Structures are given as structure tokens and as C-alpha cells.
Amino acid sequence: MALLKLVPDNTNIDFLRWQWPTTILSAALMIASWVLIYTNGLNFGVDFVGGQMIRVTFTQTQTAPIGPLRSEIEKLGYGEPVIQRIGNPNQVSIRMRLPEGSDKNAGLADQMTRTISADIKSHHTDARIDGVDSVSGKVSNELGWTAAKALGFAALAISIYIWFRFEWQFGVGALVSLVHDVTLVLGLFALTQWDFDLTIVAAILTVLGYSLNDTIVVYDRIRENLKKYRRMRMNELLNLSVNETLARTVMVALTMLITLTALLVLGPKVIFGFSAALIVGIVVATYSSIYAAAPMLVWLGVTPHSFVPTETAQDRQEKIARGEA
Amino acid sequence: MLDFPRWKQIWLWALTLIAMAASVPTLVTQFGGQWPSYLYKPEVSLGLDLAGGSYLLLEAQAGDVAKQKLEGMAETVRTKLHDANIRIGDVSTSEGKVSFMLESPSQVDAARQALLQSLNGTGSVKEWDLAVLDGNRFVLTLTQKGLDEDVKLAMASATDVVRKRIDALGTKEPTIVQEGANRIMVQVPGLQNPQQLRDLIGKTAQLEFKLVDTTALQSDIAQGIVPPGDEIVPYAPGASGAGTSIAVKRLGGIRGDELTKAQPTNNQQTNEPVVQIQFNTQGAEKFARLTSENVNKPFAIILDGQVISAPNIQEPILGGTSIITGGFTTDSAHELAIQLNSGALPVNLTVVNQSTVSAELGADSIHKGAIAMIVGALAIVILIAAAYGRFGIYANCALIINVFMILGIMAVFNGTLTLPGIAGFVLTIGAAVDANVLINERIREERRRGRKAFQAVDLGYKEASRTIFDANITHVIAATLMFMFGQGPIKGFAVVLMIGIVTSVFTAVYLTRMWVALWLRRTRPADLKV
Numbered sequence: 123m124a125l126l127k128l129v130p131d132n133t134n135i136d137f138l139r140w141q142w143p144t145t146i147l148s149a150a151l152m153i154a155s156w157v158l159i160y161t162n163g164l165n166f167g168v169d170f171v172g173g174q175m176i177r178v179t180f181t182q183t184q185t186a187p188i189g190p191l192r193s194e195i196e197k198l199g200y201g202e203p204v205i206q207r208i209g210n211p212n213q214v215s216i217r218m219r220l221p222e223g224s225d226k227n228a229g230l231a232d233q234m235t236r237t238i239s240a241d242i243k244s245h246h247t248d249a250r251i252d253g254v255d256s257v258s259g260k261v262s263n264e265l266g267w268t269a270a271k272a273l274g275f276a277a278l279a280i281s282i283y284i285w286f287r288f289e290w291q292f293g294v295g296a297l298v299s300l301v302h303d304v305t306l307v308l309g310l311f312a313l314t315q316w317d318f319d320l321t322i323v324a325a326i327l328t329v330l331g332y333s334l335n336d337t338i339v340v341y342d343r344i345r346e347n348l349k350k351y352r353r354m355r356m357n358e359l360l361n362l363s364v365n366e367t368l369a370r371t372v373m374v375a376l377t378m379l380i381t382l383t384a385l386l387v388l389g390p391k392v393i394f395g396f397s398a399a400l401i402v403g404i405v406v407a408t409y410s411s412i413y414a415a416a417p418m419l420v421w422l423g424v425t426p427h428s429f430v431p432t433e434t435a436q437d438r439q440e441k442i443a444r445g446e447a
Numbered sequence: 448m449l450d451f452p453r454w455k456q457i458w459l460w461a462l463t464l465i466a467m468a469a470s471v472p473t474l475v476t477q478f479g480g481q482w483p484s485y486l487y488k489p490e491v492s493l494g495l496d497l498a499g500g501s502y503l504l505l506e507a508q509a510g511d512v513a514k515q516k517l518e519g520m521a522e523t524v525r526t527k528l529h530d531a532n533i534r535i536g537d538v539s540t541s542e543g544k545v546s547f548m549l550e551s552p553s554q555v556d557a558a559r560q561a562l563l564q565s566l567n568g569t570g571s572v573k574e575w576d577l578a579v580l581d582g583n584r585f586v587l588t589l590t591q592k593g594l595d596e597d598v599k600l601a602m603a604s605a606t607d608v609v610r611k612r613i614d615a616l617g618t619k620e621p622t623i624v625q626e627g628a629n630r631i632m633v634q635v636p637g638l639q640n641p642q643q644l645r646d647l648i649g650k651t652a653q654l655e656f657k658l659v660d661t662t663a664l665q666s667d668i669a670q671g672i673v674p675p676g677d678e679i680v681p682y683a684p685g686a687s688g689a690g691t692s693i694a695v696k697r698l699g700g701i702r703g704d705e706l707t708k709a710q711p712t713n714n715q716q717t718n719e720p721v722v723q724i725q726f727n728t729q730g731a732e733k734f735a736r737l738t739s740e741n742v743n744k745p746f747a748i749i750l751d752g753q754v755i756s757a758p759n760i761q762e763p764i765l766g767g768t769s770i771i772t773g774g775f776t777t778d779s780a781h782e783l784a785i786q787l788n789s790g791a792l793p794v795n796l797t798v799v800n801q802s803t804v805s806a807e808l809g810a811d812s813i814h815k816g817a818i819a820m821i822v823g824a825l826a827i828v829i830l831i832a833a834a835y836g837r838f839g840i841y842a843n844c845a846l847i848i849n850v851f852m853i854l855g856i857m858a859v860f861n862g863t864l865t866l867p868g869i870a871g872f873v874l875t876i877g878a879a880v881d882a883n884v885l886i887n888e889r890i891r892e893e894r895r896r897g898r899k900a901f902q903a904v905d906l907g908y909k910e911a912s913r914t915i916f917d918a919n920i921t922h923v924i925a926a927t928l929m930f931m932f933g934q935g936p937i938k939g940f941a942v943v944l945m946i947g948i949v950t951s952v953f954t955a956v957y958l959t960r961m962w963v964a965l966w967l968r969r970t971r972p973a974d975l976k977v
Binding site: 251265271272276324330367378 | 642801802811812816820823834836878885914918920929934935940976
């Protein structure tokens with residue numbers, strides 16, 4: 123049986139021919155993402171803004187009575203609830219902002235949740251409360267802050283590692299393509315207004331790891347080829363490196379996408395956003411490792427001489443001994 | 448790179464089998480079996496999002512501790528100076544300070560001497576700073592170190608009290624741990640309605656017995672005018688005098704921490720639910736003295752600063768057993784008994800974060816998550832086998848071993864599997880696939896360049912290992928930072944990722960290399976189908 127080859131042997135695609143159009147595309151997408159994040163904002167879950175979320179399943183009805191539910195909860199005087207359908211038509215999530223005065227009394231969010239749960243149960247006998255989350259303002263601030271810290275430090279630490287393992291240009295290139303990938307995923311969440319909670323932060327951290335992983339594989343090959351082919355033109359060398367790693371890039375992206383699509387379609391609704399973020403992140407990361415990370419090296423001034431070891435006195439003597447100098 | 452002497456083979460297989468074996472108890476119990484109790488049983492427990500249950504994050508206010516501390520000090524000042532025959536004015540407590548005036552400035556040294564011992568608390572930390580202003584005004588300031596020490600002690604004992612109360616509920620395997628300086632995290636798997644739980648830990652359960660000041664005018668109390676030596680205490684909402692307050696004598700009462708036992712029972716005459724308490728020796732003595740000196744006078748039973756009843760003392764109670772009435776229901780009597788038995792909470796606890804997941808939703812998540820994983824894994828296995836033939840089958844075996852090894856190692860560390868943890872599994876499998884793809888693509892490349900089979904495999908592993916190392920180090924860095932700074936789901940994800948990276952590299956690089964090496968040595972193929 124012949125083996126499956128996703129990328130034919132000796133593939134030679136001139137990727138860098140499109141480096142300018144793709145750069146413009148990347149820049150445009152990044153700007154669009156920032157604009158969306160600024161204008162639409164992210165739909166932060168209770169983890170980050172505080173408040174409460176109750177998930178309810180109505181066991182006896184086909185569709186959840188969203189209208190009556192809304193007016194009943196409004197009557198309780200905590201403000202307007204955000205009611206969304208999740209999964210099946212008889213399942214909803216009910217979100218409320220933090221009640222007034224919660225910055226002084228941390229227990230208020232929790233009290234509100236109890237009142238609302240009791241109210242739902244009294245009006246709808248078939249309501250089954252599947253999940254309840256209440257987060258006080260103080261805790262949500264901390265959660266947001268720790269999540270941001272985890273993201274920031276991880277990105278920085280990894281870039282520094284790459285700088286040590288390669289050259290500073292590679293560190294910068296990896297950091298830029300990473301910012302590019304994370305920005306686009308954030309942009310997606312600003313556009314779709316999907317819930318942005320702690321699980322999504324975990325997804326973004328994964329994208330971050332994957333993006334770097336992909337970039338490193340390409341960079342590693344570039345470094346190897348830089349040492350091997352001293353006289354090759356830079357663009358040609360980058361093309362060669364990207365093509366040589368293309369089979370791996372496609373294969374790994376494909377396996378990840380298969381698992382994640384299974385998770386998105388068949389998995390529990392709770393991790394829909396998580397899977398979606400990862401899928402988009404992996405597509406973007408694969409693209410950026412080819413189109414952002416590689417050309418960036420040329421712009422930052424990596425040349426075939428970047429990896430020539432500095433000649434020491436001993437090298438010199440050896441050369442003379444061999445009669446090369 | 449392809450040299451595998453016997454000892455190395457044994458060593459690799461032993462590691463693999465031990466890690467895999469550790470996953471067996473978890474799998475046996477998950478699929479409804481029983482693991483014999485006399486055997487070592489490492490187990491992965493399911494997180495609340497998968498098993499269903501309740502999570503509460505409780506926070507204590509440092510301010511409460513400080514306030515109590517100040518009041519305690521004020522009380523100490525009064526008694527110590529009274530015992531030393533030093534007359535003082537009113538003792539005031541505000542802004543972290545206890546201050547009072549001496550009636551005669553000549554007694555400054557004597558007063559200082561009398562208080563000296565109380566300035567250092569139980570530990571070695573200096574808890575109070577003493578200053579004398581204007582010749583006769585004493586100001587005692589609570590030091591930050593003293594307060595920190597006190598909060599620490601209070602939290603340790605609060606955690607203990609919370610644990611005792613939850614244990615009394617009889618739920619399965621609750622987790623109660625202190626988080627940070629002033630928080631307690633409570634997880635109770637399987638508990639669907641946390642109401643009972645909150646009722647139990649929502650009260651500090653400070654029980655006090657104080658004499659009622661029968662001379663106080665009801666009109667004064669209503670206006671909030673406190674008679675000298677008294678304090679005004681409101682009735683609890685359920686009590687018979689609810690809505691009003693009474694004046695009780697500040698001193699000469701008994702605190703409820705001198706109990707040995709409390710139990711719910713019924714009043715023999717009225718059949719009303721009551722709580723019977725038994726004092727310890729010291730408490731019984733004090734209680735006997737209080738009751739015999741005050742026959743026919745009312746005394747107030749105060750719980751958490753609210754009067755629950757104020758019965759008349761009909762006769763001296765000498766046996767140290769008493770009954771608390773206060774309009775209880777059977778449930779609330781039971782609850783109070785648990786609270787009194789576990790001791791009073793030294794601080795008020797507020798619920799700052801709460802989460803409940805029903806068992807149905809949890810089961811649904813597991814079910815769907817498992818199906819998704821199986822479908823995804825199957826697709827990958829087929830794809831890899833199709834792409835790399837024999838090498839792909841080796842990679843697939845490594846992948847399957849990898850999953851069991853992650854489970855096994857998590858079990859040894861008593862890990863918890865959560866939904867984000869399952870996602871971590873997916874990423875880890877991705878990393879393992881990546882390693883194998885890198886190796887196999889490299890072998891293909893080397894073959895294309897015309898290298899011989901043995902040499903191509905050797906170079907393939909060597910060259911790919913460097914890339915795999917770099918790529919996985921970045922994952923380790925990300926996972927470590929997630930673990931250090933993240934909370935909740937992020938942490939759960941990071942743990943699986945960290946374990947998974949180690950096992951992925953182990954299975955995808957070392958195990959497959961061993962298999963390939965042994966196969967090469969056995970068959971010595973002239974051509975490779977990669």
C-alpha cells in the first residue's frame with residue numbers, strides 16, 4: 123500500500139512572492155481586530171466582571187420561556203438579566219451584573235444568585251438548575267489580573283528563551299507573530315461576542331504555545347540552512363526552509379484541527395468557545411509561521427552571515443595549519 | 448542514537464509499565480468496578496465541572512479580627528487595672544487603638560506595669576505599642592505584625608471549624624483548604640444544594656450567657672441610650688421578642704466556648720425542639736455560680752450578638768447541663784448543635800465566589816467529551832498509520848501508551864481531571880503527534896537525499912530531537928507560568944499539559960526509537976517505507 127503524502131516530495135512553492143500582500147493582509151486584520159476590541163469590547167464572563175450566571179434546563183417544555191423569565195427576574199430589582207440559549211432550545215444561561223454596593227459587601231453577588239435561583243424554581247416547577255456561578259467584584263478583578271499576568275509573562279519568557287537559543291531577531295520575530303495570532307483570536311471574540319471567560323484564556327495560552335512551536339520549527343530549519351548554504355540568497359533560503367518543513371506543518375495542523383473539530387461538534391457545549399478559539403488560533407498560527415515569522419527575519423537584518431561563528435585565535439591557527447588562510 | 452542495550456530496554460519498559468499501571472485503579476472505579484482496599488490505590492478524581500458539586504470561596508475580613516482584638520484588649524484593660532486598684536475613665540476603641548485616661552497621673556507607672564504582660568500576645572510577636580500622652584492618657588496601638596499573626600491564627604482555626612462543620616454533614620470527600628492569607632476554599636463533590644452548607648458556615652456561632660439588667664428603662668433602650676455598665680442586644684428575628692432589644696450587663700457573663708457537647712433534643716414539657724448543652728468543668732462552675740447568685744432573675748442567651756431567648760433562672764443549675772430554648776425548628780436545632788460542637792468561628796466568613804454544577808450537566812460533559820476524544824483520536828490514528836506505515840503504527844502505539852501514562856502519573860499525584868484538563872489532553876496528543884511527524888518527515892527527507900535506511904533513521908531522530916526539545920521547552924515555560932499565575936481552570940489545564948509534555952516526549956521519542964531500532968536490527972531492511 124502506498125503511503126499517504128499530504129505534501130508531495132520536493133514541493134517548491136514560492137511563498138515569499140506573496141510576502142507583501144500577506145503583510146498588508148496581516149496588518150489589516152490586526153488593525154481590524156484592535157478596532158473591534160475597542161468598539162465592541164469583549165463579552166467578559168462572570169469570571170472577569172463579577173456577577174452571576176445560572177444555567178437552567180426546562181425539563182418539561184420544548185423551548186425555554188425566555189420572555190416570562192426575563193420579566194420575572196427584572197421584578198426582583200437587580201436590573202436587567204442577559205438571557206441566552208445554550209445548547210438545546212430548553213437550556214438557557216441567565217447572567218446578571220454585580221448588584222450595587224458589592225464593592226463594599228462582597229457577599230451581595232452570592233445573595234442575588236440565591237434569590238434568583240429561588241425565584242426561578244418557584245415560577246417554573248420543571249426548571250432544573252444545572253449550574254450556578256457567582257463571583258464578587260474583588261475576586262473577578264484578581265482573576266482578570268492573574269490571567270493577564272499569566273499571558274504576558276508566558277509570552278515574554280518564551281521570547282527570551284528563543285533569543286538565547288537563536289538570535290535576537292528570531293526572538294522578536296516569534297514575539298511579533300505571537301502577538302499577531304493572539305490579537306486575531308481576540309478579534310474573533312470581539313466580533314462574535316462569544317463569552318470570554320477563564321477557559322478562553324487557557325485556549326489563548328494554548329494558541330500562544332502552538333504559535334511558538336510552529337515558529338520554532340521553521341526557525342530551526344532556517345538556522346540549519348543558514349549554516350549549510352552560505353551563498354544562497356535570503357529569500358530563496360527562507361522559501362527552501364518553509365517548503366522543507368511544509369509536510370510537517372500541514373500534518374500537525376491537520377491532526378490538531380481534526381481533534382478540535384471533533385471537540386467542537388461532538389463535545390459539551392461548555393467548551394464550544396474554547397474549541398473555536400483553538401481552531402482559529404491554529405489556522406492563524408500556521409499562516410503566521412510562514413508569512414510573518416519568516417519574512418520578518420529579512421527585515422530585521424538576518425543574513426547568511428548571522429550564524430558564522432566568530433573566528434578565534436585557535437581557529438585561525440588551525441586554518442593556517444591546514445593551509446587555508 | 449540507535450543503540451539500545453538490554454538494560455536500557457528493561458529500564459524504558461519498566462518506566463512505561465509502572466506509569467501505565469498507576470492508571471488502572473482509576474479506570475476500574477470509573478467503569479463501575481471495585482478496587483480491592485488492601486492494594487495501593489492512586490486515583491484521579493473528577494473535578495466539580497465533571498462530577499457535579501459545589502464550590503465556595505470564603506473570605507474573612509481582617510477588619511473583623513482587628514475589631515475583636517480591640518474589644519478583647521479593652522476588656523483586659525478594665526479587669527487588669529481594676530485588679531490593680533487603678534481607677535480609669537471610659538475605655539474607647541477606634542481606628543486600631545484602645546485609649547483611656549487615668550484618674551490620677553501618679554499611677555502611670557503602676558498602670559504600665561499592670562498592662563506590660565498583656566502587650567505581647569501568645570506568640571513572640573509584639574502585638575501592641577503603648578504610648579502615654581499628656582501625662583495620663585494611655586494609647587495602645589495594635590501593630591501590623593500583631594494583626595497579621597492574629598489573622599493567621601484566626602484563619603487556621605476557622606479552617607478547622609469549617610472542616611468540622613462540613614464533616615458533620617456527612618458528605619463524600621469534601622476539600623477544605625486555606626487559600627492565601629484570608630480565604631478558605633471549600634469543594635464538596637456531589638452536593639447539589641449548597642444552601643445547607645452555607646447555613647452551617649454562615650454563622651460564627653458565638654454563644655454567650657449574660658444577665659439581663661432589669662432596672663434599665665424600656666424607653667431608654669428604644670432610644671438607644673445605654674445604661675452604664677450595660678450593652679444593648681437586639682432579639683434574633685425568630686425569637687419571641689423579635690424587633691425589640693434588651694439591655695444586658697456587660698460583665699459577669701459566660702462564653703459558650705466552655706462546652707464539651709451540644710445536642711438537639713425536645714423539651715419534655717412542651718415538646719419544642721431545643722438544644723441541650725454540657726459545660727466543661729470550668730464552665731460548669733461558672734454557670735453554677737451565675738445561676739445560684741441570680742435565682743429568679745432573667746438571663747439572656749445570646750448567639751452571634753442576638754438574643755435568642757431570655758428565660759428566668761428558676762433554680763441554681765449545678766450539674767453543668769442546660770437547655771437552650773429559642774423558637775427552634777428541628778433543623779435549626781440540629782444546625783446549632785453542629786455549630787456549637789465544632790466551636791465558634793473566630794471570624795465572619797463571606798462567600799465571595801460560588802459555583803455549583805449539577806451531576807446531570809457533569810455527566811453530559813464527560814459523555815460528550817469522551818465521544819469527541821475517541822472520534823478525534825481514531826481519526827488521528829488512521830491518518831498517521833496511512834501516512835507513515837510501520838513508523839506510523841509505532842507512533843500510534845506510543846500515543847495510546849501516552850494517554851494511560853498521563854492518567855497514571857496524575858493518579859500518583861492525586862490529580863483532579865477537569866474539563867480544561869481534557870483540553871490539555873488534546874493539546875498534549877497534538878504535541879506527541881508533532882514529535883512523531885517531525886521525526887518521520889525528517890527520515891523521509893534523509894532518504895530522499897540518498898542516505899541508507901539505518902543512517903536515515905539515525906539522522907532523522909537526531910535532527911528532529913533538537914527541534915522537538917525547543918518546541919516542548921516553550922510548552923513547559925507556558926505551562927509553568929500558567930500554573931504559577933493562573934487560577935481554577937487555567938491551573939487544571941497547566942497540570943495536564945506539564946505531565947503530558949514529559950510523557951509525550953518520552954513515548955514519542957524514546958519508545959518509538961527503541962521499537963524502530965530493534966526492528967532495524969532484527970530485519971536489516973535495505974529500503975524503508977516511510
